[in-house]
Amino acid sequence: MTGRLIDAISSMKEKEALDITKALLESKIDPMEILDASSKAMEIVGKRFELGEYFLSELMMSGAILKQVSEMVKPMLKGEVRTKKRGKVLIGTVKGDIHDIGKDIVVFLLDVNGFEVRDLGIDVPPERFVEQIGDFQPQVVGLSGLLTLAYDAMKHTVQTIQKAGLRDSVKIMIGGGQMSTQVKEYVGADAFGNDGMAAVALAKDWIGGQ
Amino acid sequence: MMAWRLLPLRKTGSVDNKMKERWIDPSSDAEKKQEENFQTWLSAADIDFETPEAKAGYKERVKLIKDAVQLKSAPSRIPISPSTGHFPIEYAKINWHEAMYDYEKLAQAWEKYHDDFAPDFYHSPRTVVPGKVLEILDFKLYRWVGNDLREDQEYQFVENEYMKAEEYQDLIDDPTGFFLTVYFPRIFGELKPLEKMPLLPSVHEIPLVPPAVIPFGTKEVKSAFQKLAEAGDEANDWHAMIMRVSASIMGKGFPAFSAGFSKAPFDVIGDSLRGTQGVLTDMFRHPDELKEACERITPFMIKLGAAACKATGHIMPFIPLHKGADGFMSDEQFRTFYWPTLRKVIIGLIDEGIVPQLFAEGGYNQRLEVISDIPKGKTVWWFDTVDMARAKETVGKVSCIAGNVPLSLLCTGTPGDVTTYCRSLIETAGKDGGFIFSTGAGMQGAKPGNVRAMIKAVKEYGASA
Numbered sequence: 001m002t003g004r005l006i007d008a009i010s011s012m013k014e015k016e017a018l019d020i021t022k023a024l025l026e027s028k029i030d031p032m033e034i035l036d037a038s039s040k041a042m043e044i045v046g047k048r049f050e051l052g053e054y055f056l057s058e059l060m061m062s063g064a065i066l067k068q069v070s071e072m073v074k075p076m077l078k079g080e081v082r083t084k085k086r087g088k089v090l091i092g093t094v095k096g097d098i099h100d101i102g103k104d105i106v107v108f109l110l111d112v113n114g115f116e117v118r119d120l121g122i123d124v125p126p127e128r129f130v131e132q133i134g135d136f137q138p139q140v141v142g143l144s145g146l147l148t149l150a151y152d153a154m155k156h157t158v159q160t161i162q163k164a165g166l167r168d169s170v171k172i173m174i175g176g177g178q179m180s181t182q183v184k185e186y187v188g189a190d191a192f193g194n195d196g197m198a199a200v201a202l203a204k205d206w207i208g209g210q
Numbered sequence: 211m212m213a214w215r216l217l218p219l220r221k222t223g224s225v226d227n228k229m230k231e232r233w234i235d236p237s238s239d240a241e242k243k244q245e246e247n248f249q250t251w252l253s254a255a256d257i258d259f260e261t262p263e264a265k266a267g268y269k270e271r272v273k274l275i276k277d278a279v280q281l282k283s284a285p286s287r288i289p290i291s292p293s294t295g296h297f298p299i300e301y302a303k304i305n306w307h308e309a310m311y312d313y314e315k316l317a318q319a320w321e322k323y324h325d326d327f328a329p330d331f332y333h334s335p336r337t338v339v340p341g342k343v344l345e346i347l348d349f350k351l352y353r354w355v356g357n358d359l360r361e362d363q364e365y366q367f368v369e370n371e372y373m374k375a376e377e378y379q380d381l382i383d384d385p386t387g388f389f390l391t392v393y394f395p396r397i398f399g400e401l402k403p404l405e406k407m408p409l410l411p412s413v414h415e416i417p418l419v420p421p422a423v424i425p426f427g428t429k430e431v432k433s434a435f436q437k438l439a440e441a442g443d444e445a446n447d448w449h450a451m452i453m454r455v456s457a458s459i460m461g462k463g464f465p466a467f468s469a470g471f472s473k474a475p476f477d478v479i480g481d482s483l484r485g486t487q488g489v490l491t492d493m494f495r496h497p498d499e500l501k502e503a504c505e506r507i508t509p510f511m512i513k514l515g516a517a518a519c520k521a522t523g524h525i526m527p528f529i530p531l532h533k534g535a536d537g538f539m540s541d542e543q544f545r546t547f548y549w550p551t552l553r554k555v556i557i558g559l560i561d562e563g564i565v566p567q568l569f570a571e572g573g574y575n576q577r578l579e580v581i582s583d584i585p586k587g588k589t590v591w592w593f594d595t596v597d598m599a600r601a602k603e604t605v606g607k608v609s610c611i612a613g614n615v616p617l618s619l620l621c622t623g624t625p626g627d628v629t630t631y632c633r634s635l636i637e638t639a640g641k642d643g644g645f646i647f648s649t650g651a652g653m654q655g656a657k658p659g660n661v662r663a664m665i666k667a668v669k670e671y672g673a674s675a
Contacts, residue, residue, distance in 0.1 A: 012494050057490040057539045064491050098353060098366050101486050147364065148621050148655030177572055177595075178618055178651075186622035195537060 001027075002037040009041035009069070010048075012061045021069050031076040038069050042112040050197050056105070059196065063108055085116040087207035090132055090170075091142035092120030094153035102176060103144035105196040113200045115207075126153075126160035133166050139207050142199060143189070145176045151183055158188040171206045175199055233508070233554035236561060236585045243563025244588065247525045248276045251465070256523070260461050267463030271330045275465075275526075277643060279565055279610045281587040284643030288636060288672030290665060291467050292615070293569075294333035295652020296364055297661065298323035305361035310341035310354060313451040324459050327665055331467035332459045337652075339365070340448040346441040348399030351482065364654065372396055373483035375492060378499035381483070382506050384409065393483070400437040403430035468567050470518025470527040472559070474552040475507035476500075480533040489533065493543055504551040512558030519564050526567040526590065527559065536573030541580070549580055560588045567592060571651065578604040594650035598639040611639060612646035615664055620649065620656035625663035632667035640672060647672060 001024055008017035024034055045062045048054040089110050093103050100122050110117045118136045120128060129141065141161070143154045154174050161167050172189045179192040191202050252272050259265040270286075277285040299309045302319035309316050320335045341356040349357075351372075354365035372393065373381065381388045387409045395402040406425040413422040425431050460466065473481075479500065480489030492500045515527035533539070534548035559566045569592045574581070578601055581591065586608040593601055593613035601611050619631055632647075639645045647668045653661065 014495065055539050055543070056486075056537055057493055057543060060487050060490045061494045064487070096360075096363050098359075098363075099369075101369055147366070148617050149362075149364065151618075151621050151655060178616075180616065180618040182627075183618045183622050 002029075002033055005034065005037045005069075006041045006044070009038060009062055009065050010044040012058060012065070014061075014065050014068075017065050018068060018072070021072050025072065025076060031073045034069065034073050038066055039112060039114075042066060046109065046113065046197060046200065049195075050201075059105060059109070066112070083114070086114040087140070087203070088116045088118070088136060088138040089140045089142055089203055090118050090120065090129070090136050090138035091144065092124035092129065093122040093144045094150050094157055095123055095125045096149045096153050097145045097147050098122045099144075099146040102146060102196075103142075106142060106144065106175060106199045109196045109200050110203060113204070115200075115203055126157040129157055130160055130164045130166060133161065133164075133170060138170060140203050141170045141172045143172065143174045143187075145174070146178070148178060150176065150178075151186060154183075154187040154189065162188075171202075173199060173202050233512070233557040233561070236557055236588070240560050240563060240585070240588070244280075244525070244560070244565065245563075247519070247523075247563040248272075250523045251525050252276070254460075254465075257460050258457065259463065264461060264463035268460065268465055271463070272465050274330065275646070278646055279587060279590060281608075281610065281644050288640050288645060288647050288668060289330050290647045290668045290672070291331040291333075291612070292329055292647075292649040292661070292664065293652045294323065295649075295654045296338065297653035297656055298335070299338070300654065301326075301658055306355040306359070306364060307341075307361050309338050310356065310365070313340070313448050317451050317455045320455050321458060324462075324464060327661060328464075329665060330464065332456070332464040333467050334452060334456060336452055340444060342444045343441045343448070346437055346444060347401060349397065350399060351397045367481075369485055371485045371488050373479075373488075375484070375488065375496055375499075378496060378503055382499065382502050384411075385506050385510065386410075401434050403428070403434040406431055466522075466524060468526045468528040469522045469524030470515055472511045472515030472527050472529045472555060472566070474529070474531055474534065474548065474555065475504040475511055476534065476548045476551065477530075477532045478507050478511065479503055486533065490539065493539065493547055497547070500547060501550075504547070508551045508554050508558070511555045512562075515555065515559050515566065516562045516564055519562075525563070526565045528567050528569060529555075530569045530571060532571055534577065535571060536576045541576055544577060545580055549577075553584065556584055556589060560585060565589060570594060570596070575600065581605055582608055584608055590646065592646075592648060598635060602639050602641075602645075606639070606644055610644050610646060612648045613639075614648070614650040617649065617651045617653065617655065620653060620660045620664070623660060625659050628660045628663040629667045632664055633671050636668065636671045 001020060005017060005020045005024065008020055021034060025031065042062060045054060045058060049059060091103060091107060093099055107117050107119050118132065118138070120132060133141065143157055145154060158172060173191045173193060174184060174187055174189045175193045177194060179194060181192065184192040193199050193202060252269055254265065254268050257268065259268065271289065274285040274287065274289040277283055278289060298319045302322050304315050304319055309319065316335055316338055324332060341354055344354065345356050350368065352365050352367055353359050355361055355363065380392065391405055391407050395405045406428065408422040408425065412418060456466065480486065484492060515529065519525055519527055534544055539548065556566050565588060567590045571594050573595045574593055575597055582605045589609045591605050591609045591611050593611065595616065596614060598614055605611065615631060615635065619627060636647065
């Protein structure tokens with residue numbers, strides 16, 4: 001039945017997915033199996049997004065289904081769930097910019113793809129990135145921004161990280177609709193992305209693990 | 211609230227009603243009306259020109275747009291109209307508090323930009339809204355320098371679910387009532403008392419009068435109207451400045467590039483009512499309600515776009531497009547949810563002799579074929595991150611296209627990079643007319659040297675294209 005759950009989530013059948021989850025929980029299956037199936041479904045969604053078969057609408061819809069499934073399963077879990085994480089990503093929308101939708105999508109996708117993500121929120125000053133790199137020890141730092149004012153804020157953030165002597169300890173990716181190779185060079189980042197799956201691909205590439 | 215319906219909704223198709231479908235084909239006099247509107251714009255009747263040369267320059271520039279739009283003959287040169295955005299504020303080195311609260315400083319910044327760069331067209335400072343007006347009403351849809359943001363931050367939208375999915379039917383039943391008594395109380399703190407306003411079609415018999423007016427006698431509703439009056443006074447002061455700047459810049463020979471505003475019905479729902487997550491998931495969860503709501507918003511968007519053009523004798527309302535961009539939804543979803551009512555808005559405006567100026571923010575490469583289904587010579591499609599060669603070959607056959615110097619280039623490139631890009635853009639999109647040279651988005655953050663290089667490049671290479 002977990003196969004049917006994978007199908008239902010990955011093809012946006014909300015009611016079916018929730019009904020199956022309910023039935024699975026009643027059948028006393030190990031709740032972890034439901035979460036594993038959900039992860040497999042999200043991997044399929046991610047692949048279809050990369051292939052251009054799925055769009056933001058499907059990412060958000062499957063995310064909304066996943067959230068409900070997780071909430072149903074949570075009370076049934078015994079103790080803390082320890083899953084092996086691929087690696088750590090620190091992320092935030094840079095100083096001046098208060099947009100969070102794009103960043104939230106990236107956080108969600110990194111999370112379902114097995115990364116440990118620390119989200120610093122919006123309008124994050126460079127100093128806070130530096131402080132959090134020290135504290136969280138991420139391999140990857142993601143700077144998000146929608147507005148053009150983010151270009152200089154990103155550049156300043158990278159410089160501040162550099163000055164703190166932490167530049168070589170992290171890979172830096174910038175993300176947003178207005179990012180390009182040229183902006184990446186200007187900012188001094190290692191890579192850029194225009195959509196959420198690009199962030200996942202970069203993190204996988206840098207941190208490794210399939 | 212549970213939905214109550216007179217007519218059942220079909221599961222798959224459009225709204226099931228017997229009313230004649232409007233705005234499918236343009237009316238027979240659309241062409242004539244457009245020509246009349248262009249003649250009104252060309253006549254420049256109410257403008258006090260500084261010199262006879264300014265007047266001649268103004269007319270020449272309107273003619274460039276007329277030729278570019280109508281696709282009958284190529285304009286004598288490529289018209290230059292970068293999207294000003296908030297660039298004049300940065301260029302004049304004033305901060306956001308000054309821009310939104312000191313109308314005189316805003317006016318000077320705008321004049322300085324137009325004097326120094328002299329693009330062919332004037333872009334009004336109307337998008338730099340008066341902070342005081344928003345403050346008086348306790349506007350919650352945006353944050354700005356007077357409301358949580360710093361002086362270096364431009365105003366920014368606050369993404370939220372301002373209408374719940376269960377409320378679609380209320381919106382569909384009565385959009386005006388919904389906005390007045392439900393939506394406004396949510397987005398304007400000071401207008402919360404409007405929740406008590408009566409629904410107007412309920413007032414039509416003698417015993418219905420007293421209960422309808424009782425709310426107007428309450429302290430709260432009186433206060434809401436008082437706040438509206440204060441906001442109105444403030445907005446009038448700001449508007450007087452706008453009119454002064456407009457008269458001054460147009461008097462130097464630069465026509466306004468657009469007048470008024472409208473939106474795609476799907477974006478009205480998606481941007482301002484349901485939010486991105488809400489509207490994108492509604493396509494799966496509430497498809498019929500979403501489609502019907504878009505239909506109900508459509509006539510309002512036609513009237514909105516036509517109103518300012520009629521008032522000012524202009525012809526092009528600005529219509530920024532958001533959630534139909536590449537990546538947001540599939541081609542099928544675009545054809546099902548986004549395009550049908552946007553197309554009706556386009557046809558409705560064309561019927562009035564108006565030229566919709568459709569500003570496609572982000573990518574639109576997947577949409578070029580679908581959006582080509584429009585009457586020829588009646589629109590401007592203005593692109594951001596689009597392959598302009600393909601745009602020229604597709605929608606460019608039926609519509610004037612505009613764009614698309616990238617902001618990333620203007621903000622982070624060199625003047626040399628800009629010149630190279632502009633030259634290639636002119637060669638690709640400019641051949642045989644039907645093209646307005648512009649940027650892909652409002653120019654905030656652009657380096658002045660790059661803006662200068664851009665304008666110089668068009669003057670140089672765009673003369674004979």
